[in-house]
Amino acid sequence: MSTRQRSGATSSDVAALAGVSQSAVSRAFTPGSSLAEEKRLRIVEAAKKLNYVPNSIARSLTTRRSNIVAVILGNTANPFYLQVLEAFILRLQGQGRQVLTFTVPNGGDSDEAILRVLRYQVDGVILTSAQLSTRMVSLCHDRGIPVVLFNRYIPGSDASGVRCANAEGGRLIAEAFLAAGARTFAMIHGDPKGTTSQDRARGFVDKLAEAGIARSAITSLEGHSVYDGAFNAVSRHYRDGKAKLPDAIFGINDIMAMGAIDALGQRFGLKVPDDVMIGGFDDIAEGRRFPYRLTTVRQPIDTMVEKALDILHLDEPLRPIQPGIDVQVPGRLIWRQSIPAPRSRTPDGAA
Amino acid sequence: MSTRQRSGATSSDVAALAGVSQSAVSRAFTPGSSLAEEKRLRIVEAAKKLNYVPNSIARSLTTRRSNIVAVILGNTANPFYLQVLEAFILRLQGQGRQVLTFTVPNGGDSDEAILRVLRYQVDGVILTSAQLSTRMVSLCHDRGIPVVLFNRYIPGSDASGVRCANAEGGRLIAEAFLAAGARTFAMIHGDPKGTTSQDRARGFVDKLAEAGIARSAITSLEGHSVYDGAFNAVSRHYRDGKAKLPDAIFGINDIMAMGAIDALGQRFGLKVPDDVMIGGFDDIAEGRRFPYRLTTVRQPIDTMVEKALDILHLDEPLRPIQPGIDVQVPGRLIWRQSIPAPRSRTPDGAA
DNA sequence: GTGAAAGCGCTAACAT
DNA sequence: ATGTTAGCGCTTTCAC
Numbered sequence: 001m002s003t004r005q006r007s008g009a010t011s012s013d014v015a016a017l018a019g020v021s022q023s024a025v026s027r028a029f030t031p032g033s034s035l036a037e038e039k040r041l042r043i044v045e046a047a048k049k050l051n052y053v054p055n056s057i058a059r060s061l062t063t064r065r066s067n068i069v070a071v072i073l074g075n076t077a078n079p080f081y082l083q084v085l086e087a088f089i090l091r092l093q094g095q096g097r098q099v100l101t102f103t104v105p106n107g108g109d110s111d112e113a114i115l116r117v118l119r120y121q122v123d124g125v126i127l128t129s130a131q132l133s134t135r136m137v138s139l140c141h142d143r144g145i146p147v148v149l150f151n152r153y154i155p156g157s158d159a160s161g162v163r164c165a166n167a168e169g170g171r172l173i174a175e176a177f178l179a180a181g182a183r184t185f186a187m188i189h190g191d192p193k194g195t196t197s198q199d200r201a202r203g204f205v206d207k208l209a210e211a212g213i214a215r216s217a218i219t220s221l222e223g224h225s226v227y228d229g230a231f232n233a234v235s236r237h238y239r240d241g242k243a244k245l246p247d248a249i250f251g252i253n254d255i256m257a258m259g260a261i262d263a264l265g266q267r268f269g270l271k272v273p274d275d276v277m278i279g280g281f282d283d284i285a286e287g288r289r290f291p292y293r294l295t296t297v298r299q300p301i302d303t304m305v306e307k308a309l310d311i312l313h314l315d316e317p318l319r320p321i322q323p324g325i326d327v328q329v330p331g332r333l334i335w336r337q338s339i340p341a342p343r344s345r346t347p348d349g350a351a
Numbered sequence: 352m353s354t355r356q357r358s359g360a361t362s363s364d365v366a367a368l369a370g371v372s373q374s375a376v377s378r379a380f381t382p383g384s385s386l387a388e389e390k391r392l393r394i395v396e397a398a399k400k401l402n403y404v405p406n407s408i409a410r411s412l413t414t415r416r417s418n419i420v421a422v423i424l425g426n427t428a429n430p431f432y433l434q435v436l437e438a439f440i441l442r443l444q445g446q447g448r449q450v451l452t453f454t455v456p457n458g459g460d461s462d463e464a465i466l467r468v469l470r471y472q473v474d475g476v477i478l479t480s481a482q483l484s485t486r487m488v489s490l491c492h493d494r495g496i497p498v499v500l501f502n503r504y505i506p507g508s509d510a511s512g513v514r515c516a517n518a519e520g521g522r523l524i525a526e527a528f529l530a531a532g533a534r535t536f537a538m539i540h541g542d543p544k545g546t547t548s549q550d551r552a553r554g555f556v557d558k559l560a561e562a563g564i565a566r567s568a569i570t571s572l573e574g575h576s577v578y579d580g581a582f583n584a585v586s587r588h589y590r591d592g593k594a595k596l597p598d599a600i601f602g603i604n605d606i607m608a609m610g611a612i613d614a615l616g617q618r619f620g621l622k623v624p625d626d627v628m629i630g631g632f633d634d635i636a637e638g639r640r641f642p643y644r645l646t647t648v649r650q651p652i653d654t655m656v657e658k659a660l661d662i663l664h665l666d667e668p669l670r671p672i673q674p675g676i677d678v679q680v681p682g683r684l685i686w687r688q689s690i691p692a693p694r695s696r697t698p699d700g701a702a
Numbered sequence: 703g704t705g706a707a708a709g710c711g712c713t714a715a716c717a718t
Numbered sequence: 719a720t721g722t723t724a725g726c727g728c729t730t731t732c733a734c
Contacts, residue, residue: 007415007472008494010711021721026713034719051490056470057411058711061726064358066408068451068471082433089454098467100419101452103440116449119407120419121358139402143359227640262641289578290617291642361727372705377729385703409727412710 009050018046029054060121065317070117072102072110074130075191077226078255080282080299081129084150087305088126097123097314104130106225107191111136118143124312126150131193132159146321148311150304151196158323162307166196166281169297169331170203173250173279176295176333178211179342180277182247185218188233188260190225190252197225197252200281204250219246223256230259235267245276248339254280254287254296261292261338278338281331293337304329360401369397380405411472416668421468423453423461425481426542428577429606431633431650432480435501438656439477448474448665455481457576458542462487469494475663477501482544483510497672499662501655502547509674513658517547517632520648520682521554524601524630527646527684529562530693531628533598536569539584539611541576541603548576548603551632555601570597574607581610586618596627599690605631605638605647612643612689629689632682644688655680 011025018025020039027033028043046052060066071088073081089099100122102113109131117125118139125140128150134157140147141158149161177185187204190197205218221237223230230251237243251257257280264270264278272278280287283298307327313319335341362376369376371390378384379394397403411417422439424432440450451473453464460482468476469490476491479501485508491498492509500512528536538555541548556569572588574581581602588594602608608631615621615629623629631638634649658678664670686692 007710008469012711022711023713023722024720026711027720030713036719039720051493053466053469055472055711057408057417057472058726059713060408061412061711061728062713064726076433076437079430079433082427082430085452086427086454089452093453096467098471099452101436101440101450102444103437115404116447118359118404120449121406121408142402227636266641285578286637290613358726363727373727374705374707374729375703377727378704381729387703390703406727409710410729412712412727413729415710 009047009052011052011054013050014043014047014052017050018043064121065123066121067096068098068100068120068122069312069314070100070102070113070120070122070125072104072113072117072125072127072130074104074108074110074128075106075225076103077106078129078253078282079284079286080253080255083284084128084301084305087301088308091305091309095314107131107193109133114140118145123314123317124148126308126312127152129194129196134159141321141323144317144321146312148308150308151299153195153326155195160311160322160325160327162304162311162327162329163196164297164299164304165328165330166199167203167206169281169299170200170205170250171207172297172331172333173281173295174204174207174211176279176335176339177248177250177277178208180248180273180340182277183213183217184244184246185213185248185250186221186237186246187218187250188221188223188230188252188256190223190256192222194225200252219243223251223259225253225256227255227259230256231263234260234263238268245270248277248279251278251280254282254284254294256280257294257296257338258287258292261294272338273340277340280338283334288336295336295339295341296334297331298334299331300329360398360403362403362405364401365394365398365403368401369394415472416474417472418447419449419451419471419473420475420477420663420665421451421453421464421471421473422477422479423455423464423468423481424479425455425459425461426457426576427454428457429480429604429633430635430637431604431606434635435479435652435656438652439659442656442660446665458482458544460484465491469496472496474665474668475499477659477663478503480545480547485510492672492674495668495672497663499659501659502650504546504677506546511662511673511676511678513655513662513678513680514547515648515650515655516679516681517550518554518557520632520650521551521556521601522558523648523682523684524632524646525555525558525562527630527686527690528599528601528628529559531599531624531691533628534564534568535595535597536564536599536601537572537588537597538569538601539572539574539581539603539607541574541607543573545576551603568597570594574602574610576604576607578606578610581607582614585611585614589619596621599628599630602629602631605633605635605645607631608645608647608689609638609643612645623689624691628691631689634685639687646687646690646692647685648682649685650682651680 015022027035114136125147137159151163221233280294280296287294366373378386465487476498488510572584631645631647638645
């Protein structure tokens with residue numbers, strides 16, 4: 001039956017009860033500030049009695065640091081980015097920081113989200129799988145808020161970012177297909193404007209070209225980064241023998257590779273890898289499992305998250321923001337059963 | 352090359368440029384406050400010129416409202432709760448509110464998260480699939496911060512909550528199994544301390560009892576709410592014909608039902624529903640798809656999210672917190688292929 | 703309708 | 719080591 005007015009005890013209340021100054025209370029809750037141990041104890045006790053909790057909002061106002069980091073998510077339909085979100089939350093929580101989470105519609109831009117973020121004086125912004133105008137990046141940087149792009153980059157912008165070595169990853173899948181004897185190919189693209197999809201496709205095509213595969217032997221399908229998109233694209237394109245089935249299909253991400261597998265199986269009764277081989281990208285949990293057992297390129301989420309936070313350097317707020325950092329982390333090919341492994345490889349890609 | 356010091360223009364800067372008082376600027380950005388239109392325009396223009404963005408932190412300090420809502424997530428391994436998170440974010444974003452996201456280890460309690468939340472003067476707390484001590488609930492309520500539990504309740508606490516009618520859902524699955532002719536059963540439990548799992552199991556067992564099924568004809572397995580848990584439990588329990596296979600298995604949530612299906616298929620070459628029928632709960636996207644095509648109880652996420660926000664009544668902060676509200680939203684049985692449908696039903700549960 | 707002034711709860715010099 | 723003081727950027731009476 002409590003009313004929504006009261007806001008709990010303040011440091012002054014605690015100070016009064018403990019018989020010290022208000023700043024002493026502040027110090028008692030600021031690690032590393034000088035305060036007699038005896039006094040600190042008395043304060044902590046008084047605080048406990050009053051259920052005092054320091055007000056971070058007030059603190060932020062003076063320190064200009066909120067201990068809040070914004071994470072902006074595009075494409076929440078891809079479990080990979082949810083995994084990424086979780087990794088950020090876990091890490092940041094461990095550092096005593098909070099995560100303000102935003103989502104933007106798939107393919108939409110995050111400018112509006114950024115504007116809201118700015119109001120909250122966040123200490124940093126992480127942008128995942130979403131577009132961002134360079135103007136917004138400057139807006140953040142001008143205020144001393146570092147921005148880091150996750151698996152994305154804006155050519156010609158001074159936004160920093162970390163990403164998987166997507167082109168190289170695309171090459172890895174191409175190599176795997178070639179090693180398994182494939183000669184005709186299809187690939188299912190994600191967001192056509194997204195650099196991630198483009199880079200993976202480019203690496204894939206380049207490697208194939210080096211092996212003497214003509215571009216005309218590679219069909220392009222649009223899957224829009226989602227399961228249904230890939231499912232439908234495959235269903236439509238190969239319906240009634242309308243188009244000849246390739247030896248191998250590269251899903252630019254796992255969720256689309258899964259959609260492709262299901263379309264093949266459900267629509268045409270085709271088995272992977274016996275009838276068609278499939279490669280993916282990301283290594284999401286769903287793809288690791290039976291019945292998919294996807295051969296894929298694993299993105300090392302933890303490493304990428306760590307590097308992203310390094311770029312933010314939240315612990316040294318005074319260090320100037322370094323523009324234009326572009327960290328690439330190599331992916332690793334994980335052999336499972338959606339591509340027949342050459343004899344020299346063992347399943348599950350043990351190193 | 353910007354430094355991390357500067358914080359952007361303040362309302363005073365804007366006021367100076369526009370030749371008005373600082374409070375006028377404040378009013379210009381507060382909908383519904385009285386200000387001459389001509390003046391407002393001048394202010395907005397000046398603001399734009401300075402890239403002024405109101406500081407919500409400062410605003411919160413005076414208004415005691417942050418426009419931030421905390422969402423605490425347990426069990427992020429279950430895609431269902433990620434979907435719930437997304438639903439909350441979308442809705443709250445639409446109201447101009449931000450979401451502070453926390454995760455707590457599966458089965459752990461959220462008391463620490465709550466303590467952090469209190470510092471930020473959040474306007475409300477949503478707790479999903481995690482434990483919470485009643486002491487923390489009072490702490491929040493004493494400060495006027497409403498708490499709502501999502502799919503969970505704390506018996507004897509005055510925390511409010513919304514949940515799916517879990518027991519009734521369990522009954523629905525039992526009915527489906529019975530209609531399909533099953534006479535022996537297993538169920539895979541989730542978090543044994545969680546009310547959600549308990550309620551679903553109870554409803555399931557009760558309905559079966561009414562149909563004359565002895566409790567001894569129902570095997571209990573522990574799946575710990577996760578895919579692997581269910582996969583392993585099924586693999587172990589039925590290994591080498593150690594135990595006799597039941598006619599039907601109820602996965603207390605979809606992700607475990609999926610684990611069970613895969614264990615059956617991969618370990619024992621068993622087909623669903625031909626050899627064993629399987630029922631789930633939640634209706635997550637992954638379970639809807641081929642090859643699972645899970646018959647399950649759909650939780651109406653949007654309705655539940657809406658009711659949860661109603662309980663928070665964020666728009667009327669002065670209205671006292673109503674303790675002990677317990678909203679139950681009925682689930683709906685969705686027929687797919689993991690339970691053979693009686694003739695009178697059509698697949699995909701068209702109403 | 704509009705400005706002046708008093709805080710919101712805290713931190714950070716600055717004294718002592 | 720500790721108290722005093724001056725803000726942080728905003729909202730909100732209170733006069734006018």
